[in-house]
Amino acid sequence: MLLKTILFMLFLSPPRVFSPDGTGKKLTIVLDIPDAIRPQITTLNLVRECSDGKVDTLDILPFLKAYTDNSLSYKKDYRYKILAYSNGNLIFESEWSEYIRPTAKWFDKDKLPLFIAMMLFTIIMIYYIAQARANKPLYLRPIAGLEAVNEAIGRATEMGRPIIYINGLTGISDIATIAALNILSHVTKRAGQFETRIVVPCYDPVVYTIAREIVKEAYTTIGRPDLFNPDDVYFATDSQFGYAAHVAARMVREQSATNFFMGYYFAESLILSETGASTGAIQVAGTDSVAQLPFFVVTCDYTLIGEELYAASAYLSREPLLTGTIKAQDLAKLLLVVVMVLLSISSLFKVNITLGLF
């Protein structure tokens, strides 16, 4: 056994160490161990020595080909060596690597294409906003779901029944929720003009506080602060199916005339919308959740698909500055289509015109 251990006792060259990204926290160590020796290893240790003299031993899995040490400081240097054991006996030990410092960069080059695309899109948006400011007429194609918003509110007014408005089941960090809250403001203003009650059960506490202020402000804006009822905008629960059960129960008991489902949804989407459909309510949904779109299309009278949710606020307000941004979106989409067609054709002829950007 001793002889076997001595035979396997090899002094490897220093491990290769490099900084994998610009976060200044990581170093990747390539574990160049011959495949013939690997099956013998039962314990693999990586010894890390910091420039301040601190030494740590990291216990890593024997089959790993590379290991990323990701709790480092970009102000210190580190070096590594590999120790491998077979049943407690050291069978090889590498030399120390050179000292290396995790690189901390001020720009991630891998994100350059994204940065260029974002800047290009921002420039297009600013151009169209400037056009809108100059009062140039901008055409918006009719969106049936948004045309139906007023009709849906009117129906609730005629029937004397409430509107139920849901902001989706994600938090305020989701843009779909923000889009839903923007639409809520318009719907509340319109409903307030007809004194139609709007009920907003909330799933997320932060969204609840914002929705409450939006409804309150919307009523104040139309000169009817008296219409605001704090009990109509409330926190229901943050349990997914508990929330679905609560909203479904409200739809059935109060026979809401109109239901709005805006924002992002998960599996509860069908429970909510199918219950609403069974009560005979007119339903308008808007979501960017691709998985839930078919359910809404089937059960709702109108569905805003994907980007239409984000265009809704501009479409409903008809404010020139906001409509300018929709034109920018359309132009960006056209550019993307052109790029995709060009890249597809070039790939058919095996010509690479991506300039390494993708």
Place this chain on the structure above:
Amino acid sequence: MRPLLEKKIPLALVFIIGIIMTLQYFVPHPISQTIYDNSLMWNRAIASMAYIMAVVSFLRFHSRRLKDKNYAPYSLVAILSFAAMALIGFIGGTGSDSLFQKMYNNMMVPLQATTFSLLAFYMSSAAYRAFRIRGVEATVLMITAFIIIFGTTTIGNYVPKMNEIVEWIMAVPNLASKRGIMIGVGLGVVATSIKIILGIERNWVGG
């Protein structure tokens, strides 16, 4: 003073923080990461305050409903359940062996699973409505759905080429539509973000 506090300062804060956080995404430096980590902590701090307001809202909503005989039983159950779980959690803790956890696992989880299971029935009725042949689109939808459903069943596996057809439908027309939607959503997300950062979209502060 009110417009300054309720509109101008929030809009200015959103502009400054929006620009910083946008640039932060492209900067991998540890300082940038620290800013991001701190912003997440702020988020959690704000969310915890919002939870207090949410609990007040919940109790207020249900306590008022106690006066209405149609809703009183449900609201009473809601308030009692809330109080019981809160008390049990405060007194006995929320560890894996605690009574709180047992009640959650044995009461809350089955209730959620029950509601979730209703989806099967809802799906049937929704599918019936969707597959009624009313036009060309509905017919195409029904035929496609039939192929997918049949192809993913055990019997479908024995039909030659069925698996390939199902895979093709999922990987080509289905995926193409999804990607089309996702591109639009991506642009919509960026546009909405820019609108909010630049203060063009102000509905969230009351318009």
